[in-house]
Amino acid sequence: MSIAAKFEIEYLQYLDQDGKEVGKELPEFAKDLDHMVELYKLMVSTRVFDAKSIALQRTGKLGTYASCLGHEAAHVGIGSAMRREDSLAVSYREYGAQLYRGVKPREVYMYWGGDERGNDFADAPKHDFAWCVPIATQCLHAAGSALAFKIRKEPRVAVCTIGDGGSSKGDFYGAINIAGAQNLPLVAVIVNNQWAISVPRRIQSGANTLAQKGLAAGLFCIQVDGNDIIAVRKAMEDALERARSGQGGSVIEAVTYRLGDHTTADDARRYRGEQEVKDAWDRDPVPRLRKWLEAKGKWDEAKEEAWKAECDDWMDKEVDAYLETKTQPATAMFDYLYAELPADLVAQRDFVASLDRQS
Amino acid sequence: MAQITLIEAVTQALAYEMAHDESVVVLGEDVGVNGGVFRATQGLQEKFGEWRVLDTPLDETTIAGVTVGLAVQGMKPVAEAQFEGFIYPMMEQIACHAARLRNRTRGRMTVPAVWRAPWGGGIRAPEHHSEANEHLFTNIPGLRVVMPSSPARAYGLLLAAIRDPDPVMFFEPKRIYRQYKEEVPDDGEALPLDVCFVLRDGTDVTLVTWGAQVKECLEAADELAQKGISAEVIDVATLTPLDFDTIAESVTKTGRCVIVHEAPKTAGYGAEIAARLSEECLYSLLAPVERVTGFDTHIPLFRLEMKYLPSVERIVEAAQRTLAAS
Ligand SMILES: Cc1ncc(C[n+]2csc(CCOP(=O)(O)OP(=O)(O)O)c2C)c(N)n1
Numbered sequence A: 001m002s003i004a005a006k007f008e009i010e011y012l013q014y015l016d017q018d019g020k021e022v023g024k025e026l027p028e029f030a031k032d033l034d035h036m037v038e039l040y041k042l043m044v045s046t047r048v049f050d051a052k053s054i055a056l057q058r059t060g061k062l063g064t065y066a067s068c069l070g071h072e073a074a075h076v077g078i079g080s081a082m083r084r085e086d087s088l089a090v091s092y093r094e095y096g097a098q099l100y101r102g103v104k105p106r107e108v109y110m111y112w113g114g115d116e117r118g119n120d121f122a123d124a125p126k127h128d129f130a131w132c133v134p135i136a137t138q139c140l141h142a143a144g145s146a147l148a149f150k151i152r153k154e155p156r157v158a159v160c161t162i163g164d165g166g167s168s169k170g171d172f173y174g175a176i177n178i179a180g181a182q183n184l185p186l187v188a189v190i191v192n193n194q195w196a197i198s199v200p201r202r203i204q205s206g207a208n209t210l211a212q213k214g215l216a217a218g219l220f221c222i223q224v225d226g227n228d229i230i231a232v233r234k235a236m237e238d239a240l241e242r243a244r245s246g247q248g249g250s251v252i253e254a255v256t257y258r259l260g261d262h263t264t265a266d267d268a269r270r271y272r273g274e275q276e277v278k279d280a281w282d283r284d285p286v287p288r289l290r291k292w293l294e295a296k297g298k299w300d301e302a303k304e305e306a307w308k309a310e311c312d313d314w315m316d317k318e319v320d321a322y323l324e325t326k327t328q329p330a331t332a333m334f335d336y337l338y339a340e341l342p343a344d345l346v347a348q349r350d351f352v353a354s355l356d357r358q359s
Numbered sequence B: 001m002a003q004i005t006l007i008e009a010v011t012q013a014l015a016y017e018m019a020h021d022e023s024v025v026v027l028g029e030d031v032g033v034n035g036g037v038f039r040a041t042q043g044l045q046e047k048f049g050e051w052r053v054l055d056t057p058l059d060e061t062t063i064a065g066v067t068v069g070l071a072v073q074g075m076k077p078v079a080e081a082q083f084e085g086f087i088y089p090m091m092e093q094i095a096c097h098a099a100r101l102r103n104r105t106r107g108r109m110t111v112p113a114v115w116r117a118p119w120g121g122g123i124r125a126p127e128h129h130s131e132a133n134e135h136l137f138t139n140i141p142g143l144r145v146v147m148p149s150s151p152a153r154a155y156g157l158l159l160a161a162i163r164d165p166d167p168v169m170f171f172e173p174k175r176i177y178r179q180y181k182e183e184v185p186d187d188g189e190a191l192p193l194d195v196c197f198v199l200r201d202g203t204d205v206t207l208v209t210w211g212a213q214v215k216e217c218l219e220a221a222d223e224l225a226q227k228g229i230s231a232e233v234i235d236v237a238t239l240t241p242l243d244f245d246t247i248a249e250s251v252t253k254t255g256r257c258v259i260v261h262e263a264p265k266t267a268g269y270g271a272e273i274a275a276r277l278s279e280e281c282l283y284s285l286l287a288p289v290e291r292v293t294g295f296d297t298h299i300p301l302f303r304l305e306m307k308y309l310p311s312v313e314r315i316v317e318a319a320q321r322t323l324a325a326s
């Protein structure tokens, strides 16, 4: 028998679910414990932010909100590996990555609170894409960004994130395909949280791993423990370095779990068992890193309390800023359609201005 | 007999037809155990099994394309787009194949399929969950475009859509999914797909609409009545192929017409009705045809969406303008 091709998918993990090292030599960044503390702090603040968002939604101050509970290691791992000049194309729940890149909680609240201005990032890179609700479409934007970087010979990388469900969509396959064919600096991270609303991972694909989808595209592929931030960050660093130096794109599958409902409009108890969720809490990424840092003498209960209090203050300020933001005039719906308002729309806009004056 | 909502009527129609026709299958995202994100397919998988109610991988092109394949092979698929804003990847399969196969094969192959989608704004939903884009489908020959506006019409029209030998887009106005209940006998009686429904008789002005806006038009008719103006209200229900006769008859009687829809004005389906009126009823018109529609903008995120959607006030004012004109 002659074999035309043979493949393997590596699985990467540094910390087990109890925060113990599995025996693999730690990557350089993880030896900088102060840096690891910073990553941990952002994972905690992301979680505090998330809880605040859900509370806002429950009290009618936010629309439908997609929680990131349980994804903190994956999201912060992705965001913290990137350079500012790289570009990020997310779907909707990757707040940990976005906060790292300078998106403000108040901006998240604005968008999910029904106000387009949340997407006008003040501090995050202007070349980072907005939230992208039509599943998987952002993957092609990242591929196009990567193509632009390649054409202009810029040492930049385009990163997209996508769910396990989203990796079924043609847009995802198209993005990794052109990246392989043109050797584009694209890193596609599949955040596999086991569920696409009520649809379990097994219904999305017959493949053993989602990472291996990248093999057919000619990309480097790896599966990582998505609840181990060291593994996520290391896989990201390697992928970014390969892409930046012209060695091609990657698909990273970060295996994690959606601990919450799909969104605040969903009730996961309808379709998944309690035991499964209980087991997933044992793999919670936040206490895992905390235990590791505590064992290194870099974290303790007092620090935890102090940081959480700081996060609470921070989020309260963000919530206040959000709630104090006045609704746009209704005419705003016309003001960003074209560079200049076309003459044919002036009368419609004037009419809407009269509605504004009435209310 | 139980009183049911519009969405329960959708479920009731699906269950009826699945029980009476084994070739009917339902497919889409989250339609199985979860019963659909709005619960339109609630309980169906339990009743009919996993092969008749299929959760698909998350890919609208897949859903639409396998729907064409199923239908050509003699099944009667009812595919769900989770929201109308996610229907765009389905359009290639619908426009290039579903709507063309009968014509392409001179009748050898047909596509008796239904695409359902929750449609329209007004529920404080996130971006892409509030679209009204029926006009993108009314311009596709070979397709029927249907939109119910009451529980009874949802039941009867959906049965008709499933039984129809050709592809049907079935858009469900989600804003009125649970607006009110009415008695809908589960008798398997379909409604015709080639008539507009006159919901209220009037003599001074005709309000022509479809979907959720039927509610605003009926309210506007009440207000107009208080002002001594008698408004006829027509629910188009099946947009294409259009029963223009019913509209023409009404406008010939009233001499005035206000067309109301959520979608943007320019090239919205109201433009087609206005054009037909100018072609076929010009000499009966006593005033210019008015359109009360969404603006030529994207529907804003929800803080401003009610400013975008046609309001009762705007409809009343438009009707009054037609009366002031003559
Ligand atoms: C094209 C498209 N179809 C359907 C939806 C509705 N929808 C929103 S999220 C979602 C599931 C996504 O699952 P996954 O890709 O695994 O990401 P996760 O939400 O789990 O992070 C669906 C079906 C959508 N937003 N876009």
Ligand SMILES: [Mg+2]
Residues within 6 Å of the ligand: A163, A164, A165, A191, A192, A193, A194, A195, A196, A197
């Ligand atoms: Mg998922």
